[in-house]
Amino acid sequence: MRKSVSAMLLVAAMLLMAALTGCGEDKKPAEAPKAEQKPAAAAPAPAAAPAKEMQVGFVYVSPVGDVGWSWAHDQARKAIAEMPGVTTSFVESVPEGADAERVIQNMARKGYDIIFTTSFGYMDPTLKVAEQFPNITFMHCSGYKTAPNMSNYFGRMYQARYLTGMVAGSMTKSNILGYVAAFPIPEVIRGINAYTLGVRAVNPKAEVRVVWTKTWYDPATEKEAAKSLLDVGADVIAQHQDSPGPQEAAQERGVYSVGYNSDMSHFAPKSLLTSAVWNWTPFYKDVVEKVRKGEWKSGAFWPGMETGIVGIAPYGDMVPQDVRSKVDARKAEVVAGTYKVFSGPVKDQNGAVRVPEGQVLSDQDMLGMTWFVEGVVGSTQ
Structure with missing residues (x-):
């Protein structure tokens, strides 16, 4: 029995040695002949990080149409929609007040990154929704209120108004110019005053008569006015x-006319002298990029003609070259900052x-203007 056990132990030992020898061979295989070493190919450069996806909404007070205030904003919306990673949408013909708040809030609930609200009467609804959605950037056009996540913005349109007034004052024969005004708020009053200063800079005897419509978009009412x-x-x-x-x-x-917001010559080619126009594209692109990069800060923005955001449309064929030259020279001074529209002396319509x-x-x-300059016939109410 002991012999048998010894034999068995001998066999087991031999098998164990064989197994250990085999494992050693697996751990250290014979070396293959070394091939000629070639430099490793350069690793491809890492792809640029994709731009942050942005969803941007716009709220308009009137139909977009093919002319006017909302149309001008929508041209800029289309431009930023071409930016990488930017998706835009809009709602048009939104009344100021409760309807505006509902539309703005709906956009906020859908997670928009930026919401542009483009009418003066949207100011309080925008502020209310901004307080509820602190992580969204709100941009309100033409108002004066701000919040940590809400800015207001406009352009120095009064500069363009002054230049169009120079054209109109040069072309009138009756020395009576009519102004169909929207609402008696500082924005509108400031524009009337700048226009009148431009008129009287070239024609001191002319007067500007104002009629209020209390509308932003009502073609029939505005035409009757x-x-x-x-x-x-x-x-x-x-x-x-x-x-x-x-x-x-x-x-x-x-008779002649001066348009606003966009070039209106398509509608009155025989009448239109020029228009005071908007180009929101540079401003809107800048806002989108700043928000995307985390560089946006709340504030009040009021860019002028030097930025290209405000300007005047091409002159009508009826405007003589001497008038064009005079207006172009003053425009260059405004852009350079060497001429200020509301430079003294400036009197109000009562002579003070x-x-x-x-x-x-x-x-x-200027932002709080509630009085008319000398030469305006009408009330600020």
């Missing part, structure tokens, strides 16, 4: 609304000096 001004002898019509109604009224009567000679009206005073 223009007719009422034509009936009292106005031979140039300007406006502050979206529709081309006043331009059409002027052409039908065979509001800006003394050698002084310039402050931005704060």
Whole structure:
């Protein structure tokens, strides 16, 4: 029995040695002949990180159409929609007030990154929704309120208004110019005043008569308001609304007109002298990039003609070269900052000096303007 056990142990030991020898061979295989070493190919450069996806919404007070305030904003919306990683959408013809709050809130609930609200009456609804959604950037056009995640913005359109006034003052024969005004708020009053200063810079005897429509977009009402001004002898019509109604009224009567927001010559080619126009694209692109990079900060933005955001449309064929040259020269001064529209002396319509000679009206005073300059016929109510 002991012999048998010894034999068995001997066999087991031999098997164990064989197994250990085999394992050693697996761990250290014979070396293959070394091939000629070649330099390793350079690793491809890492792909650039994709741009952060952005969803941007716009709220418009009037139909987009093919002319006017909302159309001008929508041209910029289309431009930023071409930026990598940017998706846009809009809602048009949104009344100011409760309807606006509902539309803005709906966009916020859908997780938009930026919401542009583009009418003065959207200010309080925008602020209310901004307080509820602190991680969304809100941009309100033409108001004056801000929040940590909400800015206000506009452009120095009064500069372009002044230049169009120079054109109109040069072209009037009756020295009566009509202005179809929207609402009696500082934005509109400031534009009327700048236009009148431009008119009287070239024609001190001219006056600007104002009629209020209390509308932003009502073609029939705005056209009738223009007719009422034509009936009292106005031979140039300007406006502050979206529709081309006043331009059409002027052409039908065979007199001149000055458009607003966009080039309205398509609607009144025989009447239109020029228009004060918007180009929001550079501003909107800048906002989107700043938000994407985390560089956006709340504030109040008021860029001027030097940025290209405000300007005037091409002159109509009826505008003589000497008038064009005079206006272009003043435009160059405005862009360079060497001429300020509200430079003293500036009197109000009652003859009181509001800006003394050698002084310039402050931005704060312009933004809160509630009085008419000398040469305006009408009330600020």
